Amino acid sequence: DGGITQSPKYLFRKEGQNVTLSCEQNLNHDAMYWYRQDPGQGLRLIYYSQIVNDFQKGDIAEGYSVSREKKESFPLTVTSAQKNPTAFYLCASSIDGSGLTNQPQHFGDGTRLSIL
Amino acid sequence: GENVEQHPSTLSVQEGDSAVIKCTYSDSASNYFPWYKQELGKRPQLIIDIRSNVGEKKDQRIAVTLNKTAKHFSLHITETQPEDSAVYFCAATFTQGGSEKLVFGKGMKLTVNP
Secondary structure, three states: OOOOEEEEEEEEOOOOOEEEEEEEOOOOEEEEEEEEEEEOOOOEEEEEEOOOOEEEEEEOOOOEEOOOOOOEEEEEEEEEOOEEEEEEEEEEEEEEOOOOOOOOOOEEEOOEEOOO | OHHHEEEOOEEEOOOOOOOOEEEHHHHHOOOEEEEEEEEEOOEEEEEEEEOOOOOOOOOOOOEEEEOOOOHHHHHHHOOOOOHHHHEEEEEEEEEEEEEEEEEEEOEEEEEOOO
């Protein structure tokens, strides 16, 4: 979906370094999500946010942090505490995060993070 | 706990054949079931979804069926074409702490041989 932009496309992290992945959407969606994709593992939820200035941990939040200061932006920081960060990271958004209307999630093109 | 099982993990068919992907979910309260197609190195794309008040939905060569009693839903692709080759993910909603999230299956790699 052209309305969700992730950057950079490729990112390399050194030992002990924090890195931040960008996710921006111009769809006016309330909810945003971060997933991690490993081969054979499917998509696993890291963090999600239903509204500005609020977010919840997903299934694998350890070693990651997020912020939601603006509706259109939901950056993900991979901290040095995440010992196995090599993966494909996908950001998604949906119109309504309340769950009341079950709106589909639309994904960005992803960021591939590797360890140097 | 929340769980979505998907099988088979790989499927190879001849062009023109049908393909079926099956998923089961653990939470009887799940009420939304999307299917995504992901081509190599690209973003997952929503191809069809179904809500719990519907038993079947069709869109051209793609159909999805839902059996709430058995907690089972399936994706059917007819007249497969080489461009259908991709990884397909099913997902189901789970409610956690008053908010809802999607849990994905591990995916099925479909190969359509010309």
